[in-house]
Amino acid sequence: MKTYDLRTDLYTGEFAPGSIGCEIGVFFGDNAEDLFRIVQPAKLHLIDPWAPMPMPGYGGDKRESQSSRLNKTRDRLEQQIIQGRVIIHVGPAEVVLPTLQPVFDWIYIDGDHRFKSALRDLYMATNAVVSGGIIAAHDYYPKDDWETGEIGVYEAVQEFISETSWEVSAVAKDSCLLRDGVSV
Numbered sequence: 001m002k003t004y005d006l007r008t009d010l011y012t013g014e015f016a017p018g019s020i021g022c023e024i025g026v027f028f029g030d031n032a033e034d035l036f037r038i039v040q041p042a043k044l045h046l047i048d049p050w051a052p053m054p055m056p057g058y059g060g061d062k063r064e065s066q067s068s069r070l071n072k073t074r075d076r077l078e079q080q081i082i083q084g085r086v087i088i089h090v091g092p093a094e095v096v097l098p099t100l101q102p103v104f105d106w107i108y109i110d111g112d113h114r115f116k117s118a119l120r121d122l123y124m125a126t127n128a129v130v131s132g133g134i135i136a137a138h139d140y141y142p143k144d145d146w147e148t149g150e151i152g153v154y155e156a157v158q159e160f161i162s163e164t165s166w167e168v169s170a171v172a173k174d175s176c177l178l179r180d181g182v183s184v
């Protein structure tokens, strides 16, 4: 298994320039901007409801409205959106992703971090990536103190790899990268 320091190192090492990628869970677009700058994808799809969601922590905010987060994302990626290289989808991943063609070279999951939701997103991603594609997930570490303690990405990945032919092939400080052992 390869080990990287930061998730940005993971992008440099594993995500091919000119690829077609997707980020689930965008927030203010910080990571989306990194993904675009580092990977230089042909197309980057961004999926977020930008609306209060059941997941604690990111579903609502007294200081900044969800629409201001969406606007910030649009502003910082304005040129790429105009060029058609960044496509914004406003809606939850479980609604949006199944409507997209399964063309993704990689999907980076950072949306609803609860165990069942993270597991759902992993399975959905298998239907949306191309053969030989990559699924990555953020907040991949066992811990129980994240805000309300509902983070379950690590456990979801463990269950996912135990039930499928997908394997963790690389890790960074806070992320993991999975490949399907069958198609490698």
Ligand SMILES: C[S@@+](CC[C@H](N)C(=O)[O-])C[C@H]1O[C@@H](n2cnc3c(N)ncnc32)[C@H](O)[C@@H]1O
Binding pocket: 023, 024, 025, 026, 027, 028, 029, 030, 031, 032, 047, 048, 049, 050, 051, 053, 055, 058, 059, 091, 092, 093, 094, 110, 111, 112
């Ligand atoms: C941790 S933040 C994303 C941070 C972002 N990836 C970054 O690193 O800059 C989580 C985001 O997931 C979004 N989210 C929550 N439930 C979601 C769902 N079902 N589908 C897609 N996004 C979701 C929230 O609205 C929030 O913006």
